[in-house]
Amino acid sequence: MVETRILHGGNLGEARRLFPDAPEPWVDLSTGINPIAYPLPALPASSFERLPPPDAHADLEAAAAEAYGATETGGLVAAPGTQILISLLPHLRPRSKVAVIGPTYAEHAHAWRGAGHEVAEIVTPDDGRDADVLVVVNPNNPDGRLLPRRTLVELAARHHRRGGWLVVDEAFADFDSGETIVPSLPDGTIVLRSFGKTYGLAGIRLGFAVAQPVVAGLLREALGPWAVTGPAIEVGRMALRDNRWRLAAAAARARDAGRLDALLRQALGTASVGTTLYRMVESPAAASLFAHLGERGIWIRRFKDDPHRLRFGLPGSDEDWLRLEAAFAGFAGRSTSAAHPNREEGLA
Template sequence: MSDAGIWHGGDLDVARRLFPDAPDPWIDLSTGINPIAYPMPPLPACLFERLPAPADHEDLEAAAAEAYGAADAAVVVAAPGTQVLISLLPALRPRSRVVILGPTYAEHARAWRGTGHDVVEVGSLDAAGEADVLVVVNPNNPDGRIVGRQVLLDQAERLWARGGWLVVDEAFADFAAGETLVPVLPENAVVLRSFGKTYGLAGVRLGFAVAARDAAGMLRRVLGPWAVSGPALEVGRRALRDRPWRLAAQEARGQDARRLDDLLEPCSDQPTAGTILYRLMGSSRAPDLFAHLGRHGIWVRRFQFDPRLLRFGLPGSDEAWRRLEVALTSFR
């Protein structure tokens, strides 16, 4: 597929063009972002008026190290979103054979291919062959597949023998952290963690790489000073240290995911999959259901690689749940 043809969630302008007669307000279920956001703290004006101090940046990385289980804050690199890190990593290596476990988030392939690397997508790790870089999204987007920690450690060891990297995108791992690679980080691994998805604050633009000191140093040099804004630093460090909120959100969104599964089951040809923050359904009628929901002002995520799949984020209000249930019931 061409770069221009990659679809992402969250673009309601596309929804309105496709379904101009749909009722307002639109319900956007096309992303995997927590619909109940972390409560934004009051932010003093000085955060917008001065450059962030190095100590503030270091404190944010320390908060992330605590939240993700990193042994040392020096291996944590804060950035203005994980998408920036995905785009930067390919520039840190000479031309390589990059193997991506897919199908998965398409920006990984685009970033590596766009900087001249040879990119191959495989359906299982057994087919990875002699990769120089192996990219695994874990849990996977969109099907929620989880590769066990020991399997990843074995892959990292094989890559290490030939100077290779293991890149693990843990964007959705906060609510499924049992298999995270961060606490046992191999020397040749780079783990990406998203902030905005878990905390429902995607517009803050904050993400992290957890990498051995050499790779972390390269990323810091490429990002340069003041990579993260003062407001994002403040929001991030407060939210990451609020463990009770995260645990309560995990429990509540887990209940929401089970509720959504019950709604989708009559329309599905197979059991739903995914993560706590989104559910993936498969149906031979998926294109018709996509259009039906669009006419009801409900925007969900479809996929170029398989038109039988639709991904649903979680509704964020009683009214959104009601409208989704009415639309799904009328489709059956």
């Protein structure tokens, strides 16, 4: 059996292979991770030296329940990242018909298919009417499509009547949370939330599932004891209770997203879509822009299934913004010269 490797952002090894002469350091805009991380607190030595105590783990889940608006702490499960939850869910029910609304984060379909389920990748919720499990990424990655809460509640009821599930991946909902379904969680619904993207601490490996107690219990059993590390527990429960930081970060990143939209519109003449933490454009010039930026040490996300699409994360420093702006200006100038070749004939 040939293993199918799903490509993700953040792979600077690939960037250096494709563009060996690019200047260092790279500006990595290929992920949707907050480029300005939550300030790490001083951690007690015991968080590294001892197994995490159950009361600390429970307090982490309580902090997450408060942050996400979950009404029952018992239905919230902490895990070492949402990716492991995506991988575990398909093993918690018998072979089913699964519909994934896409194009979207490819690991969902991959996980359900790998566990032996019948998987269809669909375009609209109505295309999945006969599915036992419907998977929705909300807001969607990479285009930011957002299904309203009302629609999600209706979909949950439809699939619950079949004995099925609605799985809602809200990995990017912390800064775009207007339609989160967590506070009014319907029966048969499982919501996934990411910590690392919002707080800029992807290496912590921390994520959460919100579900009814029965499914939450199955997930806890599958994860086993001490699933979350002591340092992750300490950082997580402090950051999740820091509402002031989260609100300030949301406002700051929204301004950054607007700034990036303006640059993309100027360079490509097209509007962007996405979320607060990433912006996506579609353009016939996508391949040229990808190469132009790569040659200048700026790594962005391309999509092998749609070469006209590019996704941009946010720069995290003034220097990174200046490099991106200069690269965009060069690209716009090159495009203008290509459209008006006579302008170059008189140049010395």
